[in-house]
Amino acid sequence: MNSLEKVDYKKFIAPLVVGLVLWFLASVRPDGMSISAWHMFAIFVATIVGLVTKPLPLGGVALVGFVAVVLTGTVPMDTAIVGFGNGSIWLIVMAFFISRGFIKTGLGRRIALIFVRAFGKKTLGLAYALSAVDLVVAPGTPSNTARAGGVMFPIIKSLAQTFGSDPEKGTERKIGSFLIFTEFHANAITAAMFLTAMAGNPIAQAFAAKQGVDITWMNWFLAALVPGILSLIIVPFLIYKMYAPEVKETPDAKDWAAGELHEMGKISKPEIMMIVGFVIALALWILGSFIGIDSTTTGFLVIGFLLIAGVLSWNDILKETGAWNTLFWFSVLVMMASQLNALGFIPWLSKTIGASLGGLNWFVVLIVLLVAYFYSHYFFASSTAHVSAMYAAFLAVAIAAHVPALLAALMLGFFGNLMASTTHYSSGPAPILFGAGYVKQGEWWRMNFILGLVYIVIWIGVGSLWMKLLGMW
Secondary structure, three states: OOOOOOOOHHHHHHHHHHHHHHHHOHHHOOOOOOHHHHHHHHHHHHHHHHHHHOOOOHHHHHHHHHHHHHHOOOOOHHHHHHHHHOHHHHHHHHHHHHHHHHHHHOHHHHHHHHHHHHHOOEHHHHHHHHHHHHHHHHHHOOOHHHHHHHHHHHHHHHHHHHOOOOHHHOOHHHOHHHHHHHHHHHHHHHHHHOOOOOOHHHHHHHHHHHOOOOOOHHHHHHHHHHHHHHHHHHHHHHHHHHOOOOOOEOHHHHHHHHHHHHHHOOOOHHHHHHHHHHHHHHHHHHHHHHHOOOHHHHHHHHHHHHHHHOOOOHHHHHHOHHHHHHHHHHHHHHHHHHHHHHOOHHHHHHHHHHHHOOOOOHHHHHHHHHHHHHHHHHHOOOHHHHHHHHHHHHHHHHHHOOOOHHHHHHHHHHHHHHOOOOOOOOOOHHHHHHOOOOOOHHHHHHHHHHHHHHHHHHHHHHHHHHHHHOOOO
C-alpha cells in the first residue's frame, strides 16, 4: 500500500517564523533600500535556516525558497532561472562525476594502499602517508565528503581493525582515534588547497566574480600552496602530540597494504583511463588561463573522455545523485545571493559594516572578518551553506575597507574550508568520521579549537606574506 513520504513539519517552524518576521519588518528597513531587496533578504535567511533545520532534503528546501522568490514577485522567473546556468556550479557537477570515476575504478583505493605500503612503518608516517593520498586525490574530488567517506574512511577503518583498534572493544586509542582525527584535518587542509577540492570553493569563485575579482584554479592553488603544505606537516604532528596513539610502530601496515594490493591485482584498464582523464583535467586546470580554456569547459571535456573511454557509463552519470542535488540547491542559493547584490542589499551591508570598521587598518579589518567568519561556523552544519550565506557579504565588506580584493577573496575561500575545525557536524566528512565512534565529542571540540588557532596563525600570517611574495597584493 502506498503511503505519504515522512516530513518533519516541526522543522518548518523556525525558517517560516524567521522569514515572516523579517518580511513584515520591511516597513522599518534602512533608508534607501528597496522593498524587493529586503524581501529577498527575508527569503534568503529563511532558506538558510531551512538548510540548517532540514525539514526536507537540501534540494527540497531550495525548491521551496525558489518558489517563494518567484511567487512573491521578488524576482521574475526568467531572472531566477538563470542561476541554473552558472558555470561554477556546473564545474562542481562535472567534478562529482570525476570523483565517481576514482571510486568506481578503485584507483583511489589503490593510491591509498600504495602510500601506506611505502610509508606505513611508523604510526606518524602512516598518518602523513594518508594525508598525502588526500593531497593527490583532492584536485579531482570536489566532494570532500566523498573523498573522506568513499576513499579514505574504508582504508583507515581496515587499518585500525588490523591493529585491534575498535571503539566497541574500548581499544579506539590504539591507533584508530589518531588516524581518524588526522584524516579529518588532512581533508579540510587539502579542500582549502584546490579550487576543485570542495563543492563550496567554486561557489566562492562565482561570488567573487560578481564583485569583479577573478579567481582561477592556478592562482587559488599557488596562494594556498605554502600555508597548505605547512599545515599538512605541522597539524598531524600536533595531533600526534595532543592525542598520541598507543601503537607507535606499524610494520604490519606495510604487509597489510601489500596484501590488499596483491588482491587487487595489476592495474586495470579502467584505472589507466582514469589516470589519463585525471592528468588531462589537472593539466588543463593549471594551464587553462594561459590557453583560454576555462575550468568548467575542462570538466565537461574530461567527462566526455571518461564516457568515450568506458570508465563511466551514462547510468553512472544519472545515478550520481549528489551531483544533481548540488546542481539544484546551489543554483538556487547562488541566484539568491546574486539578487541580494543586484537589488542592493549586499552593497548596503558592506557600506554599513565598513563604516563601523572605519579608521581601522585594512589588515586588521581582514583579520576581524576572517576570525568572525571562522567562529560563526559553530552555527552551521555545512561548510557550503556557510559559504553560500556569508562569503559574498564578507568579501564586499573587505573590499569596502580597502583590503586588496584578491587577497580577501582567496583568504575567505580558504577559511570556508578551514572553519571545519570546529564541531562534529561542521562539514560533510565530520559526521562520517566522528560517527565511527573513535573520537569522543569533548576531545573533538577541544582539539579542533586548538588547531583552529593554528590555522588562523598559519593561513593569515604565513599565507598573506606568501601571497605578497607572489605579487597578489
